[in-house]
Amino acid sequence: MPEPILTIKNLTKKYGENVIFQHLDLTVNEGDTIVIIGPSGTGKSTLLRCINLLTRPDEGQIWLDDMEITAKDCDEDQVRQHIGMVFQNFLLFNHLTALGNVKLGLSKVKKMSDEAATEKAMHELARVGLADRADHYPGQLSGGQQQRVGIARALAMDPRIMLFDEPTSALDPELIGEVLEVMRQLALDGMTMLVVTHEMGFAREVADRIVFMEKGYIVEEGSPDEMFNHPKFPRTREFLWKITELYGKKETDTN
Amino acid sequence: MDFGQFISYIASGTVYTVGVTLIALPSGLLIGTILALLYVYGGKAAARVMNLYSTVFRGIPPLVLLFILFFAVTRGINLSAFWAGSLSLGIVSSAYQMEIVRGALLSVSGDQLMAARAIGMSRLQSIRYVVLPQAVRLAIPPWSNEAAIVIKDSSLVYALGVPEILRRAQLIGASSQRYLLAYLSAAVIYFLLVFGTTRLLAVLEKKLTIPSNP
Ligand SMILES: Nc1ncnc2c1ncn2[C@@H]1O[C@H](COP(=O)(O)OP(=O)(O)OP(=O)(O)O)[C@@H](O)[C@H]1O
Ligand SMILES: [Mg+2]
Numbered sequence: 001m002p003e004p005i006l007t008i009k010n011l012t013k014k015y016g017e018n019v020i021f022q023h024l025d026l027t028v029n030e031g032d033t034i035v036i037i038g039p040s041g042t043g044k045s046t047l048l049r050c051i052n053l054l055t056r057p058d059e060g061q062i063w064l065d066d067m068e069i070t071a072k073d074c075d076e077d078q079v080r081q082h083i084g085m086v087f088q089n090f091l092l093f094n095h096l097t098a099l100g101n102v103k104l105g106l107s108k109v110k111k112m113s114d115e116a117a118t119e120k121a122m123h124e125l126a127r128v129g130l131a132d133r134a135d136h137y138p139g140q141l142s143g144g145q146q147q148r149v150g151i152a153r154a155l156a157m158d159p160r161i162m163l164f165d166e167p168t169s170a171l172d173p174e175l176i177g178e179v180l181e182v183m184r185q186l187a188l189d190g191m192t193m194l195v196v197t198h199e200m201g202f203a204r205e206v207a208d209r210i211v212f213m214e215k216g217y218i219v220e221e222g223s224p225d226e227m228f229n230h231p232k233f234p235r236t237r238e239f240l241w242k243i244t245e246l247y248g249k250k251e252t253d254t255n
Numbered sequence: 256m257d258f259g260q261f262i263s264y265i266a267s268g269t270v271y272t273v274g275v276t277l278i279a280l281p282s283g284l285l286i287g288t289i290l291a292l293l294y295v296y297g298g299k300a301a302a303r304v305m306n307l308y309s310t311v312f313r314g315i316p317p318l319v320l321l322f323i324l325f326f327a328v329t330r331g332i333n334l335s336a337f338w339a340g341s342l343s344l345g346i347v348s349s350a351y352q353m354e355i356v357r358g359a360l361l362s363v364s365g366d367q368l369m370a371a372r373a374i375g376m377s378r379l380q381s382i383r384y385v386v387l388p389q390a391v392r393l394a395i396p397p398w399s400n401e402a403a404i405v406i407k408d409s410s411l412v413y414a415l416g417v418p419e420i421l422r423r424a425q426l427i428g429a430s431s432q433r434y435l436l437a438y439l440s441a442a443v444i445y446f447l448l449v450f451g452t453t454r455l456l457a458v459l460e461k462k463l464t465i466p467s468n469p
Contacts, residue, residue, distance in 0.1 A: 077375050081374070085373040093370065095389050105376065108384055109375040140468050154374065
């Protein structure tokens with residue numbers, strides 16, 4: 001029986017009158033890669049931001065392992081250390097080198113010695129294939145390299161789960177592959193991942209489950225085979241077909 | 256009196272001009288930075304108070320404020336004209352410096368703060384290690400401009416009788432009846448001070464520039 005790492009129950013988020021999602025349930029098991037797909041404005045980013053408490057949900061609960069992180073007395077900063085986040089626009093710290101970006105959390109949050117932090121950070125940079133770019137600033141790196149540093153920065157904290165919010169949508173097509181390759185390797189290494197993406201090739205190959213969200217609801221979820229080949233709802237088939245048409249071509253061009 | 260003595264009489268006021276600037280500029284920076292942090296990160300009520308502070312102090316001529324603050328302050332405590340003038344100018348400047356720092360903080364943007372929070376840094380740590388170092392770089396060019404203004408505005412303390420450059424030019428101009436030469440000499444000294452300072456800050460700005468590919 002696999003252990004749930006992340007359990008979301010009855011989650012509701014509103015911005016004023018505007019309900020983003022309502023009564024949402026989702027469970028992520030240890031070692032799973034879950035891919036979330038859905039049209040723009042559906043609340044995918046908002047869901048990820050709720051999970052690492054960058055925004056507060058209005059109702060419902062989230063557990064990380066068996067700790068309720070939505071509890072009032074929960075230490076947010078403590079929780080976020082255990083949840084890695086990778087952003088669409090990388091959001092590297094512009095004034096720090098690649099090494100500095102990966103080290104910052106180790107030094108300031110984990111309070112590691114400079115030497116230990118450097119060693120750990122170099123290890124993470126090597127993991128994403130960027131050990132030789134350690135002293136480069138974000139402005140000296142390609143988008144794909146910046147995103148890999150972003151992944152290394154999150155990994156350095158040894159998170160229980162990694163959240164990816166459209167990690168390749170800001171990238172030129174020829175740079176997408178290198179980022180997806182790092183993510184694929186992470187999944188193989190057993191990292192638990194929740195990935196919002198339009199990359200259907202990645203979803204098909206790497207996901208244990210695909211979750212289709214629309215207008216704040218989870219319409220359907222299932223294995224890639226179920227979702228691509230025998231979806232229960234016509235909306236799922238329609239969306240998958242459209243998205244494969246839109247993004248699939250690009251991907252086969254580059255791989 | 257020969258020309259050398261004439262010039263050196265005026266130039267010896269530089270000590271006061273530099274002194275006033277070295278008190279007004281850093282005290283304005285300190286107050287301005289604290290107020291800017293409150294403005295940006297202190298919630299709505301603090302923002303409203305800071306906005307009022309900024310609007311008031313930027314809406315009154317510095318000389319008028321100088322007199323008001325001078326007479327208000329010296330009524331309570333026994334403060335020399337030099338210190339009262341310097342601190343007054345510092346307060347005036349703090350309103351401008353607050354706007355400079357605030358603009359810089361805002362343009363580093365919430366995204367950088369979010370990314371810092373996402374790795375588990377506290378709000379304070381995120382501001383300290385991620386936002387501020389970037390904001391400082393953005394603030395240098397407008398701050399350089401403000402530094403030039405404070406150097407020039409330091410001449411206003413002449414009105415309180417502080418024997419700085421302008422005051423001395425006025426005195427020696429009157430006693431020698433060579434007003435034009437006196438004021439021209441003062442102008443040259445002020446210009447050199449402003450020019451040197453802005454050049455120095457330009458060098459600093461260049462040194463702190465974050466490397467990037469063209
Ligand atoms: N801070 C906010 N304040 C108010 N409304 C917001 C805020 N953030 C997001 N929204 C709204 O919430 C809805 C969902 O946004 P979200 O970014 O989560 O969607 P998404 O599924 O990630 O879309 P995309 O594919 O475009 O990234 C949108 O209608 C958006 O306008
Ligand atoms: Mg989004």
